[in-house]
Amino acid sequence: MFNLKIAFNNLSKNKALVVPYVITMSIFVGFFYNLLNLALDNQIKNLSGNKIIDNLIILGITVIGLIMLFYGKYANKFISDNRNRNMGILLMLGISKKEISLIVLYEKIILFLFNILGGLLLGISYNKFAYLLLEKICDSVKANVNYNYMSVIYTVIMLLIIYLIIYISEFNFIRNSSINAIFNSSSKGEHKVKYQALIAVLSLICLVVGYSIALYPHNLTTSFRSFILAVLFVIIGIFGIFFSTLIYLISCLKRNKKFYYNNKFFVMTAEMIHRLKENAFSLASICILSTITLISISVLGSLYIERNSIVSQIxxxxxxxxxxxxxxxxxxxxxxxxxxxxxxxxxxxxxxxxxxxxxxxxxxxxxxxxxxxxxxxxxxxxxxxxxxxxxxxxxxxxxxxxxxxxxxxxxxxxxxxxxxxxxxxxxxxxxxxxxxxxxxxxxxxxxxxxxxxxxxxxxxxxxxxxxxxxxxxxxxxxxxxxxxxxxxxxxxxxxxxxxxxxKKFSKVLVNSLFGGLLFIGIIFSIIFAILTIITIYYRQLSEGTKDQKEYIKLKKLGMSEDLIKKSIHIEMFWIFMLPLMFSILNLIVSSPILLKNMQIFGFNNNLIFIKTIIISIGIYIICYVLTYFLTSRIYQYKITKN
Incomplete structure (x- = not known):
């Protein structure tokens, strides 16, 4: 009972991290249940074009399952890092690692129960919406809302597996780490890069190679393979850019004494390097997620808009x-x-x-x-x-x-x-x-x-x-x-x-394909957007907690509060705008090879694609900037809280 109380207390003290985690994970669980319910529905299996829709739904289930695992481990790291200081104190007071592991187990059980309850409630509540959406965008789909109890069982099993993996990871950390390592786990940066100059150059080369492949005029025979190859090079390049290249370039600015020792740039330059080192993985992930979201919306939206034209072509x-x-x-x-x-x-x-x-x-x-x-x-x-x-x-x-x-x-x-x-x-x-x-x-x-x-x-x-x-x-x-x-x-x-x-058969085929793609694309876009928002939120909250002490030190050293705030806001703005700028660049550079791949589906309207890209970028910029400013208030509250 004592261990259970400590578990509740740990979660309660970290509610700023736990509440968004539970809400986000519940949304993902709801989508997972929802797609499982559709996959097990015999009405969907008996529809015209059912194989296309069925395969797309299975793809969605697989991807969402992997995202739940990725996000569960990522977000749990923030929660565990923030409560490990308390765990370290308990270990110092003589509580065994076995007892600590039991407290962690109770935490995971509590989170699991909240997630499965919230996820199933959300999934059931928007199950009807999913059927209506599928019927709207796939003209051939006519199905009554169905609730399959097996989808509940499979969802519970999937979430149990995810939490078991997360618990085993934390259990191994507690068992194999010293008390000091557990106590100070939250102070660790995300990475330490050796051979920074070499990695910086290699990252730029990977990015240039990826962009060159995307921009090179391909025929349809090689376009898809080239696209996959370009994606791999760009992903490697993006992670390298944030892990090393940007840090190296800003470090080079420090050599310019007139620039570095200027009151306007001194704090900002020093802090930018620190923040990039601390947030490299998060920023690169935000960039990749934003790129995927923009590409999904632009490509699938364009295909859906042009579906009638493609039917007329056939x-x-x-x-x-x-x-x-x-x-x-x-x-x-x-x-x-x-x-x-x-x-x-x-x-x-x-x-x-x-x-x-x-x-x-x-x-x-x-x-x-x-x-x-x-x-x-x-x-x-x-x-x-x-x-x-x-x-x-x-x-x-x-x-x-x-x-x-x-x-x-x-x-x-x-x-x-x-x-x-x-x-x-x-x-x-x-x-x-x-x-x-x-x-x-x-x-x-x-x-x-x-x-x-x-x-x-x-x-x-x-x-x-x-x-x-x-x-x-x-x-x-x-x-x-x-x-x-x-x-x-x-x-x-x-x-x-x-x-x-x-024409009726062709319309059913095209609507099933593009409608199904758009249906899955909408779900993926929502999930990737939520992941982007929550990643920014966690980084802002984490940075605010860490920077509070630095903020106090700078004030004691005589820097004015206005100058400190101004420098911090500028550096934070640029840090979180960098992923957005790179994701927009990725979309623009990839547009020729995306168009070539879209021709496989009969899409030949370049103007529609350009318009969709512009609209997608505009909407995404507004949502991204709003997210940044909303989460930056949390950061500002953290660093100024005394």
């Missing part, structure tokens, strides 16, 4: 057909059976498609290409194009019309497989077009009636294919019946060499 009409044979009889039969009418027919005669990559102004066919190539290259019959678009173009020998789906400007002369072709006109828009192989990469249409040109472009004999599109008229019930008949007869169409796709 299926511009209610019914689209790609066929080497005539399947009109089968379509007429199914339409009559469902009592619908197929009208407003559009047709385009095209060749088979090949994959190609762009090398400056030379388009090179890649025989081993696939979904990660730069473009899908197709030849189009001139007569068919004129008929479909109500135009009357004529072409001379070696002349072509070209259409780039991603609006890339084309010179008067282009090269395809090193063959020079005269561009009579670049077509800006088509009345009827869709991706012949249902690939989401940008299309290049080369319009010609010359089979020899087509052969040289495709590196094989052209095989003409009919692309058709229809509008389906009828009642919603009849149209749904017709779409079901089309899906049920898909194998029969494929046997006849036809690929028949309905």
């Amino acid at each position: 299926s511009p009409r209610d019914l689209t057909i790609q066929s080497v044979t005539n399947v009109n009889k089968e379509l007429d039969s199914l339409s009559k059976k469902a009592s619908v009418t197929l009208c407003k027919k559009k047709e385009l005669i095209v060749s088979q498609s090949v994959y190609a990559n762009m090398n400056k102004n030379d388009i090179i066919v890649d025989k081993n290409g696939g979904v990660t190539s730069d473009y899908q290259l197709t030849c189009v019959s001139l007569n068919s194009f004129n008929k479909s678009n109500n135009t009357h173009y004529g072409l001379k020998k070696n002349e072509v019309l070209v259409y780039f789906q991603n609006k890339r400007n084309v010179p008067d002369d282009i090269y395809i497989n090193h063959q020079k072709l005269k561009v009579k006109k670049q077509i800006k828009s088509l009345k009827f077009m869709f991706s012949p192989q249902r690939a989401l990469m940008p299309n290049i249409f080369v319009i010609t009636n010359n089979k020899n040109i087509a052969k040289k472009i495709l590196l094989q004999n052209p095989r003409m294919i009919y692309m058709q599109g229809y509008t389906v008229n009828g009642s919603e019930t009849c149209k749904n019946e017709f779409y079901n008949l089309i899906n049920n007869n898909s194998n029969n169409f494929k046997y006849q060499g036809a690929n028949v796709v309905t």
Whole structure:
């Protein structure tokens, strides 16, 4: 009973750390429960596009579980460091390490109970909101709110494992450390860096290499791997920048006596070095978390905004057909059976498609290409194009019309497989077009009636294919019946060499993918934002506690209170603004390679992406600065409290 009272007393004395920890951890537990509940819901599993949504939910569960473990250990370090002084006193008074370990165990049990109770209450309370959000952003999702008791059990087990890992870590520290080490654990800095100049140079090199990889013009084949490689280099570089490079650069300023011994900069420069040494890991973590949040919002927001455009790219009409044979009889039969009418027919005669990559102004066919190539290259019959678009173009020998789906400007002369072709006109828009192989990469249409040109472009004999599109008229019930008949007869169409796709199916697929991504992205963004806020809060609170003694010393040495406060506010502002500046720089530098990766999903609207980035950065700056100023009040209270 005595040990339990001490555990309660320790938590009560450190409520400034414990309360935000319990609230934050409860929010994470609530999200974890919520996603588990969705993953175990049979309604979700039976939805169209269920595999996509299901996989994204499982990804979310995994990431949130890891974040709970990371945050639990990180935040518990602050709590344990602040109460270890009391533990050291108890050890000096003769209480055994076994008793101390029991007190720590009681603390973890109390925190666990608060977290599981608060987390489940939060999870259950916004469970309905999660279903509504999923239904809103995934148009195909229609599900009733469900509560699965197994999700409660799995959540309890997961949190037990996390607290067991945290307890074992603290138990080992108490068992293997001296009384003095336990008593003074809160005074330790986060790191001590050797070979600072070398690490500073290597960190800058890693950052430059990462940025160079991101800015280098990649094709879709290598863009994702390059993005992962760039991320690794940037993460290493960012941690090195905060651990060593910035400290080294500010240390170099100390050599300038006029600057360093100036009243305006003396305290600030000395304290900046100290703060960077103490907060390197926290600041680097804030930077990485902010970068992830900004990238998630910008990328997923852009994809979701453009989802209808991507659907139109795949299926511009209610019914689209790609066929080497005539399947009109089968379509007429199914339409009559469902009592619908197929009208407003559009047709385009095209060749088979090949994959190609762009090398400056030379388009090179890649025989081993696939979904990660730069473009899908197709030849189009001139007569068919004129008929479909109500135009009357004529072409001379070696002349072509070209259409780039991603609006890339084309010179008067282009090269395809090193063959020079005269561009009579670049077509800006088509009345009827869709991706012949249902690939989401940008299309290049080369319009010609010359089979020899087509052969040289495709590196094989052209095989003409009919692309058709229809509008389906009828009642919603009849149209749904017709779409079901089309899906049920898909194998029969494929046997006849036809690929028949309905716009409804494409919309379900795209909405499930992008809606599911956005749903998980929103949850991740909230979690990363909370982690950023709470990390700033802990650092401000911790710094305020440590700086209180320094503040008193400076006053005794004769420095005015206004000068001390001004210097401290300037240095604290810059310390916590550095992660934000680096995260914005990371987003801007990574935007070209992010755009290239987004093309895999059929995204080609650069303007939308730029606008989303600007809006995301603006909102994040406001939230970040507000967080800083709100938490800085805690710091100011700590250092001025006598």
